[in-house]
Amino acid sequence: MSQPIDIAVIGATGTVGETLVQILEEQDFPVGTLHLLASNESAGSGVMFRSKSLRVREVDSFDFTKVKLVFFAAGPAVTRSFAPRAQAAGCAVIDLSGGLSAEAAPALVPEANAARLENLAQPVQVSSPSAAAVALSVALAPLKNLLDIERINVTACLAVSAQGREAVSELARQTAELLNARPLEPRFFDRQMAFNLLAQVGANDTDGHGALERRLVGELREVLGLPALKISVSCIQVPVFFGDSYSVSVQSRKAVDLAAVNAALEAADSIELVEEGDYPTPVGDAVGQDVVYVGRVRGGIDEVEQLNLWLTTDNVRKGAALNAVQLAQLLIKHVV
Amino acid sequence: MSQPIDIAVIGATGTVGETLVQILEEQDFPVGTLHLLASNESAGSGVMFRSKSLRVREVDSFDFTKVKLVFFAAGPAVTRSFAPRAQAAGCAVIDLSGGLSAEAAPALVPEANAARLENLAQPVQVSSPSAAAVALSVALAPLKNLLDIERINVTACLAVSAQGREAVSELARQTAELLNARPLEPRFFDRQMAFNLLAQVGANDTDGHGALERRLVGELREVLGLPALKISVSCIQVPVFFGDSYSVSVQSRKAVDLAAVNAALEAADSIELVEEGDYPTPVGDAVGQDVVYVGRVRGGIDEVEQLNLWLTTDNVRKGAALNAVQLAQLLIKHVV
Ligand SMILES: NC(=O)c1ccc[n+]([C@@H]2O[C@H](COP(=O)([O-])OP(=O)(O)OC[C@H]3O[C@@H](n4cnc5c(N)ncnc54)[C@H](OP(=O)(O)O)[C@@H]3O)[C@@H](O)[C@H]2O)c1
Ligand SMILES: NC(=O)c1ccc[n+]([C@@H]2O[C@H](COP(=O)([O-])OP(=O)(O)OC[C@H]3O[C@@H](n4cnc5c(N)ncnc54)[C@H](OP(=O)(O)O)[C@@H]3O)[C@@H](O)[C@H]2O)c1
Numbered sequence: 186m187s188q189p190i191d192i193a194v195i196g197a198t199g200t201v202g203e204t205l206v207q208i209l210e211e212q213d214f215p216v217g218t219l220h221l222l223a224s225n226e227s228a229g230s231g232v233m234f235r236s237k238s239l240r241v242r243e244v245d246s247f248d249f250t251k252v253k254l255v256f257f258a259a260g261p262a263v264t265r266s267f268a269p270r271a272q273a274a275g276c277a278v279i280d281l282s283g284g285l286s287a288e289a290a291p292a293l294v295p296e297a298n299a300a301r302l303e304n305l306a307q308p309v310q311v312s313s314p315s316a317a318a319v320a321l322s323v324a325l326a327p328l329k330n331l332l333d334i335e336r337i338n339v340t341a342c343l344a345v346s347a348q349g350r351e352a353v354s355e356l357a358r359q360t361a362e363l364l365n366a367r368p369l370e371p372r373f374f375d376r377q378m379a380f381n382l383l384a385q386v387g388a389n390d391t392d393g394h395g396a397l398e399r400r401l402v403g404e405l406r407e408v409l410g411l412p413a414l415k416i417s418v419s420c421i422q423v424p425v426f427f428g429d430s431y432s433v434s435v436q437s438r439k440a441v442d443l444a445a446v447n448a449a450l451e452a453a454d455s456i457e458l459v460e461e462g463d464y465p466t467p468v469g470d471a472v473g474q475d476v477v478y479v480g481r482v483r484g485g486i487d488e489v490e491q492l493n494l495w496l497t498t499d500n501v502r503k504g505a506a507l508n509a510v511q512l513a514q515l516l517i518k519h520v521v
Numbered sequence: 522m523s524q525p526i527d528i529a530v531i532g533a534t535g536t537v538g539e540t541l542v543q544i545l546e547e548q549d550f551p552v553g554t555l556h557l558l559a560s561n562e563s564a565g566s567g568v569m570f571r572s573k574s575l576r577v578r579e580v581d582s583f584d585f586t587k588v589k590l591v592f593f594a595a596g597p598a599v600t601r602s603f604a605p606r607a608q609a610a611g612c613a614v615i616d617l618s619g620g621l622s623a624e625a626a627p628a629l630v631p632e633a634n635a636a637r638l639e640n641l642a643q644p645v646q647v648s649s650p651s652a653a654a655v656a657l658s659v660a661l662a663p664l665k666n667l668l669d670i671e672r673i674n675v676t677a678c679l680a681v682s683a684q685g686r687e688a689v690s691e692l693a694r695q696t697a698e699l700l701n702a703r704p705l706e707p708r709f710f711d712r713q714m715a716f717n718l719l720a721q722v723g724a725n726d727t728d729g730h731g732a733l734e735r736r737l738v739g740e741l742r743e744v745l746g747l748p749a750l751k752i753s754v755s756c757i758q759v760p761v762f763f764g765d766s767y768s769v770s771v772q773s774r775k776a777v778d779l780a781a782v783n784a785a786l787e788a789a790d791s792i793e794l795v796e797e798g799d800y801p802t803p804v805g806d807a808v809g810q811d812v813v814y815v816g817r818v819r820g821g822i823d824e825v826e827q828l829n830l831w832l833t834t835d836n837v838r839k840g841a842a843l844n845a846v847q848l849a850q851l852l853i854k855h856v857v
Contacts, residue, residue, distance in 0.1 A: 338753070340676035340768040342718055356716075357700075364697055380692075381804040382678055382759060382766050384817050384831040389798065393819030393829075402822050417674070417770040417821055419829060423718060424760050430718050432676040432768075434753040462725065468717040481720050483729030485753055486738050493729075493755060495720040 187517050189217035191252040193276075195244050195267065196259030197221035197232055200350050201281055205258055205506035206234055212510060215517065222247055223259070249274035254516065256509055257282055268310065277516055278310040279509050283400055285312055292404045294319050295511045296455050297326035302515055311512055315397060316429055316504025317341045317420070318404035323477045323503075324433070324456060324496050325409060327449040332492065333438040336415040341401070342423045342430040343386060344467060345378065347500050352378075353426055360424075374422075383422040395420055428467020429500040433493065440489040443482065450479050455503075458482070464495055471497040475507055523853050525553035527588040529612075531580050531603065532595030533557035533568055536686050537617055541594055541842040542570055548846060551853065558583055559595070585610035590852065592845055593618055604646065613852055614646040615845050619736055621648055628740045630655050631847045632791050633662035638851055647848055651733060652765055652840025653677045653756070654740035659813045659839075660769070660792060660832050661745060663785040668828065669774040672751040677737070678759045678766040679722060680803060681714065683836050688714075689762055696760075710758075719758040731756055764803025765836040769829065776825040779818065786815050791839075794818070800831055807833040811843055 192209070196202040202223075209216055221232050222244040231238035244267060249255065255271045257264040257280040264284030271278050280290050291301055292314035305311070313319070321339065328334075345352040355373035362369050363379050371377060389395050402416045423430075435441075450458045457476045459465045465478035477498040485491025498504055528545070532538040538559075545552055557568050558580040567574035580603060585591065591607045593600040593616040600620030607614050616626050627637055628650035638647070649655070657675065664670075681688040691709035698705050699715050707713060725731050738752045759766075771777075786794045793812045795801045801814035813834040821827025834840055 338674040338770050340755075342678075342757075342759075360696060361700055364693075364700060376802065377804050380761050381802050382761060382833075383802060384766070384768075384800040384833075389817075389819075393797070393817060394822055399822060415821075415824060417824075417827055417829060419676075419768045419770070419817070419831065421678075421766075421768060421831075423678075425716050425718060430720070430757075432720075432755045432757060434674050434755070461729070464720040466712065466717050466719060468713050481725075481729060481755070483725075485751075486730055486735060488751060488753075491753055493753060495755065495757075497718075497720075 187215045189215045190254055190517060191217040191220070193220040193222055193247065193249070193252045193255045195222045195255065195257050195263060198223045198227040198230065198241055199258060200346055200353070200501050201505045202258040203232065204501050205256055205509060206232060208502070208506050208510045210235055214510065214513065218251070220247065220252060249276055252276055254279070254513060257284065258505070258509075260284070272308055272310060275308050277308050279512050279516070280310070280312045281505050281509050283312065283315060285310065287403060287407060292318065292407050293512055294322040294408050294508060295515060296453070297322040297408045298410060299515055302519055309516060313505060313509040313512055314404035314408060315401055316347060316498070316500040317397070317401045317431065318408060319504045319508045320429060320431060320477050320496050320498045321405055321433070322408040324450075324479055324494065327453040327456070328446060329409060329411070331445055331449055332435060332441060334411065334414060334435055335438050336417070336436040337405075338434040339416070339418045340432040341418060341420045342425070342432070343420055344425040344427050344429055344500055345422065346427045347429060348373070356424055356426060378422065379424055381424065384419070386420045386422050425467050427499060427501060428471040428497055429504060430467055431496040433496060435492040435494070437490045437492065441484055441492045443484055446492060447482055450482065465497050467497045471499050473502065474499055475503055477503060523551045525551045526590055526853060527553040527556070529556040529558055529583065529585070529588045529591045531558045531591065531593050531599060534559045534563040534566065534577055535594060536682055536689070536837050537841045538594040539568065540837050541592055541845060542568060544838070544842050544846045546571055550846065550849065554587070556583065556588060585612055588612055590615070590849060593620065594841075594845075596620070608644055608646060611644050613644050615848050615852070616646070616648045617841050617845050619648065619651060621646065623739060623743060628654065628743050629848055630658040630744050630844060631851060632789070633658040633744045634746060635851055645852060649841060649845040649848055650740035650744060651737055652683060652834070652836040653733070653737045653767065654744060655840045655844045656765060656767060656813050656832050656834045657741055657769070658744040660786075660815055660830065663789040663792070664782060665745060665747070667781050667785055668771060668777060670747065670750060670771055671774050672753070672772040673741070674770040675752070675754045676768040677754060677756045678761070678768070679756055680761040680763050680765055680836055681758065682763045683765060684709070692760055692762060714758065715760055717760060720755070722756045722758055761803050763835060763837060764807040764833055765840060766803055767832040769832060771828040771830070773826045773828065777820055777828045779820055782828060783818055786818065801833050803833045807835050809838065810835055811839055813839060
């Protein structure tokens with residue numbers, strides 16, 4: 186077993202941060218001292234770790250020389266403010282916020298591009314990409330050499346928890362108001378989210394693409410090692426609490442061998458292939474699990490070069506916290 | 522104004538049938554006597570039409586020689602049982618159930634292929650296609666000549682009302698159970714629908730495609746007059762009561778002129794183009810309206826031959842009942 190190392194989690198009171206702390210405990214990760222950091226709003230509160238309540242502290246006054254590894258699980262602005270200090274203190278950084286450039290912190294999904302870790306400058310900075318990039322990379326990495334992928338079309342159906350804990354409370358609140366026939370006043374979302382679909386996540390750029398859509402395209406090309414991959418992606422927000430789902434259509438340049446695709450998915454450790462005729466759902470399958478569920482594996486209608494898939498995965502766990510801890514496991518073996 | 526004609530609506534107590542009767546009234550359709558038909562379950566109940574309560578009767582004992590036009594808005598099995606009797610009695614038939622073959626009853630969406638009505642054998646049988654085919658045809662017909670469409674990718678996010686009134690009650694019931702922390706026993710759907718996504722609508726064939734997915738491909742090719750169009754489609758069931766939404770990505774063989782696309786959408790009567798930066802939702806825009814809402818009109822990321830769109834429309838109204846009444850308006854002008 187590795188030497189215990191001292192770790193800081195920034196955003197420890199958030200949806201992702203709390204799960205990350207849980208997973209460090211579940212996996213018996215070699216943690217020495219764990220420092221839980223957040224804003225002044227929740228400084229002083231406690232978070233359970235190994236049967237003890239650890240006091241949350243404010244990140245602003247944290248001395249990064251106390252730790253060797255820092256997880257950034259607050260927003261991108263927090264990462265941009267504090268990652269330079271962490272790096273100056275010699276810490277390895279795992280960013281979950283998308284706050285660092287691809288050059289400063291390459292996107293990593295162990296199932297797809299673990300090798301990328303090998304020649305990074307010290308102290309290492311890596312990024313755990315968007316939950317969508319994690320799910321799609323895990324599902325497509327085993328198929329990459331089997332297909333000659335020309336294009337991927339994705340409709341990403343994001344759970345409200347993708348926007349953090351306030352979004353989760355807001356869906357519950359809106360739903361209760363509507364069921365009790367009370368007038369709805371949207372707060373976190375700018376309109377009704379309950380029993381509705383929102384076709385946009387955050388603001389769009391002048392070309393009409395959302396930041397998350399652009400980010401996904403960049404991350405997926407990088408993680409899959411396919412820089413010229415054509416990707417069309419639409420992110421929509423759905424009234425689901427936890428569990429992102431992806432409707433995926435892949436165009437290959439050659440006929441798709443469905444039996445080989447099924448065998449490759451079946452063989453992948455981080456994939457649970459749901460049997461033909463059934464399909465996985467976010468609530469019924471993905472939530473709380475460590476794998477990407479894949480179902481509805483089928484070809485095209487009248488087209489042998491097409492592959493269609495349905496994916497669903499726990500966005501907070503597999504899509505973020507678990508991927509980051511998997512990265513940490515690799516880091517402590519190779520570099521920290 | 523046309524001569525009043527006697528009409529039968531089969532499935533008049535259903536989600537689509539009730540709306541159809543409402544629209545006949547709203548449009549002041551030249552109805553002589555209106556016969557409302559259903560199964561023995563609701564025979565005897567009343568449905569309001571022009572301030573009178575009309576008695577619903579059983580379809581089994583109906584004498585089709587009493588009417589000139591029949592709307593079939595019960596299931597496909599009911600259409601297959603009774604359309605031959607209607608036709609033998611000389612009635613024009615408008616089927617909303619998908620129960621007749623494309624040869625027996627061509628799919629029609631007035632905004633896209635009204636001309637198809639002109640050379641049909643008497644008595645005329647036509648089909649109002651699936652709500653998905655209506656929405657996509659209305660949105661794509663004005664773009665057909667502007668783009669050189671090679672392929673369409675669609676993720677169809679269907680409201681529960683697409684499955685009729687029982688599905689609507691079931692989503693409400695499940696949501697209330699969950700909010701009250703009572704154990705969930707799914708009834709209409711085979712699993713939790715509230716706060717969840719179901720990746721499949723009905724059973725799949727041995728190739729993994731759903732009947733609705735296959736039907737949509739056939740109908741869209743027919744209605745758009747593009748028999749070789751490549752289409753990839755996934756239908757998913759979302760926890761929304763009314764209003765279907767479509768995430769659409771179009772591949773053209775030439776660069777897409779976005780200004781021309783916007784102008785063509787803007788000019789189309791049955792389309793409401795939502796201004797840039799905003800987007801339409803099923804609950805906030807589509808429900809109760811007679812148009813297809815279009816938003817998020819944008820090109821590809823790094824690809825000039827791509828066009829992405831988000832559509833949302835009232836599945837029961839524009840997707841079914843209204844399209845059928847629009848067909849009836851054309852029929853009475855040309856053929857009945
Ligand atoms: N949710 C997901 O599915 C998901 C997936 C992948 C990546 N991510 C990314 O992970 C990050 C966290 O997301 P989340 O869903 O966990 O959000 P969240 O539930 O809203 O939690 C936010 C966390 O950040 C902390 N925080 C906020 N402002 C801060 C500040 N100025 N200084 C220090 N800490 C601050 C909060 O602490 P307080 O308690 O003090 O407010 C809280 O711990 C985001 O960048 C998000 O994009 C999320
Ligand atoms: N809902 C949509 O968005 C939509 C869109 C396009 C097409 N459609 C199609 O339209 C049809 C009706 O759908 P819906 O949503 O209105 O369903 P629904 O709400 O379940 O209503 C079904 C209707 O059919 C009647 N019916 C059932 N069995 C019958 C039988 N054996 N004989 C005579 N009538 C019978 C019912 O009458 P009772 O009251 O007697 O049971 C009721 O009026 C279906 O084929 C559906 O696929 C629906």
